[in-house]
Amino acid sequence: MKLYNIKENDEQVSFGQAVRQGLGRNQGLFFPSELPTFSDVDALLEEDFVSRSSKILSALIGDELSEEQVLELVGNAFQFPAPIKSVKEGVYALELFHGPTLAFKDFGGRFMAQSLAAVTDGGKITILTATSGDTGAAVAHAFYGMEDINVVILYPKGKISRLQEQLFCTLGKNIHTVSINSDFDACQSLVKQAFDDQALREEIGLNSANSINISRLMAQICYYFEAAAQMSKAERENLVISVPSGNFGNLTAGLLAKALGLPVKRFIATTNVNDTVPRYLETGKWEPKPTIATTSNAMDVSQPNNWPRIEELCRIKGWGLDTLGKGVVTDEQSAESVKELNDLGYLCEPHGAIAYRSLNEQLQDGETGLFLCTAHPAKFKEVVDDILGTDIEVPAPLAKHAVMENLSEELNADFEALKAVLRKAQK
Numbered sequence: 001m002k003l004y005n006i007k008e009n010d011e012q013v014s015f016g017q018a019v020r021q022g023l024g025r026n027q028g029l030f031f032p033s034e035l036p037t038f039s040d041v042d043a044l045l046e047e048d049f050v051s052r053s054s055k056i057l058s059a060l061i062g063d064e065l066s067e068e069q070v071l072e073l074v075g076n077a078f079q080f081p082a083p084i085k086s087v088k089e090g091v092y093a094l095e096l097f098h099g100p101t102l103a104f105k106d107f108g109g110r111f112m113a114q115s116l117a118a119v120t121d122g123g124k125i126t127i128l129t130a131t132s133g134d135t136g137a138a139v140a141h142a143f144y145g146m147e148d149i150n151v152v153i154l155y156p157k158g159k160i161s162r163l164q165e166q167l168f169c170t171l172g173k174n175i176h177t178v179s180i181n182s183d184f185d186a187c188q189s190l191v192k193q194a195f196d197d198q199a200l201r202e203e204i205g206l207n208s209a210n211s212i213n214i215s216r217l218m219a220q221i222c223y224y225f226e227a228a229a230q231m232s233k234a235e236r237e238n239l240v241i242s243v244p245s246g247n248f249g250n251l252t253a254g255l256l257a258k259a260l261g262l263p264v265k266r267f268i269a270t271t272n273v274n275d276t277v278p279r280y281l282e283t284g285k286w287e288p289k290p291t292i293a294t295t296s297n298a299m300d301v302s303q304p305n306n307w308p309r310i311e312e313l314c315r316i317k318g319w320g321l322d323t324l325g326k327g328v329v330t331d332e333q334s335a336e337s338v339k340e341l342n343d344l345g346y347l348c349e350p351h352g353a354i355a356y357r358s359l360n361e362q363l364q365d366g367e368t369g370l371f372l373c374t375a376h377p378a379k380f381k382e383v384v385d386d387i388l389g390t391d392i393e394v395p396a397p398l399a400k401h402a403v404m405e406n407l408s409e410e411l412n413a414d415f416e417a418l419k420a421v422l423r424k425a426q427k
């Protein structure tokens with residue numbers, strides 16, 4: 001697999017390099033030079049999740065890893081299902097929260113950990129990542145206890161739910177967590193600064209586990225195929241998919257699935273009021289505003305770092321950006337949709353409900369709708385209980401971590417202070 005840097009096209013890397021490096025020069029994102037296409041998608045959809053996924057990923061990775069190796073990585077990473085549930089006539093929820101940290105980021109995080117271990121050149125590795133909640137947990141659990149890999153996770157203090165925080169800040173060992181006195185964008189910009197510091201980068205073998213890392217996106221392609229595989233051929237021919245978006249990794253993966261041959265009629269890019277992308281699609285102007293805290297806080301991102309990949313893919317495929325649907329959902333509206341879904345007999349948290357809302361508004365006759373449920377309702381228990389007046393059950397993995405000691409350090413959004421933490425993590 002060859003990939004190039006979107007910003008500096010002459011920088012070309014292998015899959016292994018892209019996974020180890022995360023970002024290219026000048027903070028450029030890597031993008032595949034060639035995308036395979038599957039001519040017989042129907043046959044592919046007949047296969048089970050793990051073998052189909054390893055075929056897709058093997059076709060992307062090429063001969064850098066053998067098919068057997070890829071099958072083993074996928075088998076280790078995807079040890080939980082991605083079922084679709086019928087919510088009402090013609091509308092399905094894709095449940096991506098059956099992994100160990102109950103959010104879709106388990107797919108990407110676990111495949112990345114497996115890939116990195118497979119392509120390591122034996123040097124030091126420090127994973128530095130910023131999280132608005134779910135990435136941190138997924139990455140921490142995916143890398144926990146791995147030898148020679150240190151993980152440093154930054155998150156905005158007080159801006160993620162307590163249950164979420166407990167899930168990844170209580171592990172210890174090779175997992176170091178830092179609460180930053182600022183918002184998610186500040187965390188993300190600290191990560192970028194660290195990547196810009198070439199000397200530091202080499203000294204500690206810096207690597208990002210953000211959705212910046214191509215391996216995470218590659219893993220996420222697979223569950224779009226898995227959703228289609230659970231539908232009838234007639235249903236999936238007119239498929240419209242609504243993706244609750246923050247950093248836009250999930251939507252990038254969906255569009256990549258389409259580029260590989262998955263028939264998807266339309267995608268809807270849905271955000272909360274942090275609506276940089278929907279406004280851009282409307283006006284053609286990229287005008288990020290300060291990030292606003294919402295009840296769907298994993299989507300509180302105003303400078304989504306995967307967007308350039310979507311533009312690149314659309315440019316290559318000749319897909320006009322105007323073919324992309326868009327939706328913006330406020331907290332009040334998402335609460336309404338959580339209630340509406342509950343009345344339909346489906347318990348959903350705000351991120352999934354946001355995707356449902358714009359899908360429901362925009363779905364036309366004869367189309368099949370799919371909205372992505374990116375987190376287990378219990379991960380957003382406070383919000384869901386508040387909306388529904390319930391006391392929903394907390395699954396065992398969350399309950400266990402809720403009572404453990406929080407091991408995080410607290411830091412201002414200051415790069416020098418972060419450097420000290422990164423160096424200390426080496427010891």
Ligand SMILES: *Cc1c(COP(=O)(O)O)cnc(C)c1O
Nearest residue numbers: 134245246247248249250298374
């Ligand atoms: C990360 C996350 C999102 C946003 O996904 P992106 O790939 O960053 O667009 C949505 N919902 C939940 C629950 C998340 O954790």
